[in-house]
Amino acid sequence: MSSTTSAPGDPAQAGQQDIAIEIEDLHKSFGPLEVLKGVSLSARKGDVVAIIGGSGSGKSTLLRCINFLDTPNWGKISVGGEQIVLRADGTPANRRQIERIRTRLGMVFQAFNLWTHRTLLENVIEVPVHVLKIPKADAIAQARVLLDRVGLGDKTDTFPAYLSGGQQQRSAIARALAVNPEVMLFDEPTSALDPELVGEVLTVIRDLAAEGRTMLLVTHEMKFAREVATHVVYLFEGRIEEQGPPEEVFGNPKSERLKQFLQSIH
Amino acid sequence: MDALLDILGLTEAARLLSLSPPGWGMNLLRGLVNSLQIAFGAFGMGLVIGLFGAYGKLYGGPVLRDLLAIYTTVIRAVPELVLILILYYVGTDLINKAATMLGHGRVEISGVVAGIWVLGIVQGAYATEVLRGAIQAVPAGQIEAARVFGMPPFMLMRRVTIPAMMSFAIPGLANLWLIATKDTALLAIVGFNELTLETRQAAASTRAYFTFFLAAGALYLIVTLCSGVVFGRVEKWARRGQPSLREARR
Numbered sequence: 001m002s003s004t005t006s007a008p009g010d011p012a013q014a015g016q017q018d019i020a021i022e023i024e025d026l027h028k029s030f031g032p033l034e035v036l037k038g039v040s041l042s043a044r045k046g047d048v049v050a051i052i053g054g055s056g057s058g059k060s061t062l063l064r065c066i067n068f069l070d071t072p073n074w075g076k077i078s079v080g081g082e083q084i085v086l087r088a089d090g091t092p093a094n095r096r097q098i099e100r101i102r103t104r105l106g107m108v109f110q111a112f113n114l115w116t117h118r119t120l121l122e123n124v125i126e127v128p129v130h131v132l133k134i135p136k137a138d139a140i141a142q143a144r145v146l147l148d149r150v151g152l153g154d155k156t157d158t159f160p161a162y163l164s165g166g167q168q169q170r171s172a173i174a175r176a177l178a179v180n181p182e183v184m185l186f187d188e189p190t191s192a193l194d195p196e197l198v199g200e201v202l203t204v205i206r207d208l209a210a211e212g213r214t215m216l217l218v219t220h221e222m223k224f225a226r227e228v229a230t231h232v233v234y235l236f237e238g239r240i241e242e243q244g245p246p247e248e249v250f251g252n253p254k255s256e257r258l259k260q261f262l263q264s265i266h
Numbered sequence: 267m268d269a270l271l272d273i274l275g276l277t278e279a280a281r282l283l284s285l286s287p288p289g290w291g292m293n294l295l296r297g298l299v300n301s302l303q304i305a306f307g308a309f310g311m312g313l314v315i316g317l318f319g320a321y322g323k324l325y326g327g328p329v330l331r332d333l334l335a336i337y338t339t340v341i342r343a344v345p346e347l348v349l350i351l352i353l354y355y356v357g358t359d360l361i362n363k364a365a366t367m368l369g370h371g372r373v374e375i376s377g378v379v380a381g382i383w384v385l386g387i388v389q390g391a392y393a394t395e396v397l398r399g400a401i402q403a404v405p406a407g408q409i410e411a412a413r414v415f416g417m418p419p420f421m422l423m424r425r426v427t428i429p430a431m432m433s434f435a436i437p438g439l440a441n442l443w444l445i446a447t448k449d450t451a452l453l454a455i456v457g458f459n460e461l462t463l464e465t466r467q468a469a470a471s472t473r474a475y476f477t478f479f480l481a482a483g484a485l486y487l488i489v490t491l492c493s494g495v496v497f498g499r500v501e502k503w504a505r506r507g508q509p510s511l512r513e514a515r516r
Contacts, residue, residue, distance in 0.1 A: 119507070
């Protein structure tokens with residue numbers, strides 16, 4: 001965290017130059033169902049924002065709207081100070097801008113989504129080589145370092161299907177890191193894992209937080225959120241119900257709904 | 267060797283099938299080459315049409331989707347023999363009319379090119395459905411993972427969708443290839459010298475129907491067996507990274 005006076009997550013007070021992500025009044029509906037009803041959120045460089053909430057609260061949709069996997073109906077999104085240009089109906093006006101911004105975000109999915117026809121090494125170098133046009137030898141060297149770092153240095157030539165869920169998710173994190181993202185987006189990274197495999201993935205994420213990576217983390221692991229997050233956002237039915245530092249949100253929740261939510265999962 | 271043929275009573279057959287005249291072996295092989303040429307061309311054209319057709323059906327606008335639905339429905343509804351007659355005669359007629367209008371004389375249309383076009387259009391309709399199914403079988407997450415890292419659409423198709431759908435498409439495409447090799451026989455009806463027509467001519471001239479049609483059957487079988495080996499390898503490559511069902515059961 002770069003400043004102690006302004007509250008993280010408050011767009012008005014954060015300094016302009018160190019803003020990593022800024023979302024303003026985001027709306028998203030699937031047909032008649034309004035999933036996001038005006039969410040504003042910002043993260044400065046180095047922030048770890050944990051997004052919590054019950055199922056159907058819109059937390060995954062919020063993450064997916066940031067890189068336009070789901071197209072928002074209304075709202076402003078900017079990444080690293082660059083605002084995404086939208087048409088009146090909310091669709092992005094410039095496909096290339098979206099593609100460029102996507103390469104600055106590293107997404108990790110609940111279901112890993114590794115490319116099954118490529119080995120771990122091939123998975124990690126795919127985007128650097130083909131999208132970012134980094135020389136292949138450099139990309140391979142970097143990929144080996146990253147896979148080493150997530151503890152899979154000896155599995156570089158293995159196909160994903162032959163690995164455990166935890167190993168697959170750690171490779172997916174390496175793949176996301178390979179684009180050297182400004183912000184990492186984690187969409188429930190441990191929800192599809194067996195309980196004994198959750199720890200190894202959380203360890204990797206914890207290390208990333210410790211080195212000051214900016215992260216948006218949708219999670220059900222409350223203990224973990226409390227430990228690594230610099231800011232916690234509680235979503236309820238598409239709106240931010242309560243937010244603040246983890247000690248406040250978890251230790252002294254103000255909203256009745258958040259109290260109930262925290263009780264229901266403990 | 268001669269003695270062996272004699273014992274088996276095959277001396278006459280060997281003479282008829284010999285590669286040098288008066289044997290008809292060379293004619294049969296020439297027919298086979300023509301057949302394979304058309305099958306290759308038609309299969310390749312079918313793949314290209316099929317890929318565009320599948321993408322059009324999945325991602326195209328309503329007009330394109332309707333047009334493609336008409337194409338695949340009509341082509342797959344009409345017997346291939348009828349289609350070949352229609353497309354061949356109507357096609358050559360149209361080309362000739364166009365040539366006359368532009369002030370050229372009648373155009374001689376090569377049998378191979380006509381055959382490739384006619385069978386290619388038929389193959390394209392079936393390939394559209396095979397590839398559409400294969401693309402839909404690719405887990406959505408694989409495509410999302412590519413989009414999320416900023417892959418442009420064409421690269422996504424080349425680097426992710428096509429390799430990922432291959433293992434689903436290969437069995438269907440292998441079927442289509444075998445059908446293509448045998449559909450070439452239908453072109454005999456428009457007088458194209460592929461294997462079946464060559465066989466019929468040889469048989470009619472020598473009255474040795476059994477010998478020649480059995481030989482032609484053996485040639486088709488050899489093509490099928492070789493194709494099986496090739497497709498087996500391709501499928502193994504396409505399925506790389508996916509544990510086989512037998513492994514998974516263990």
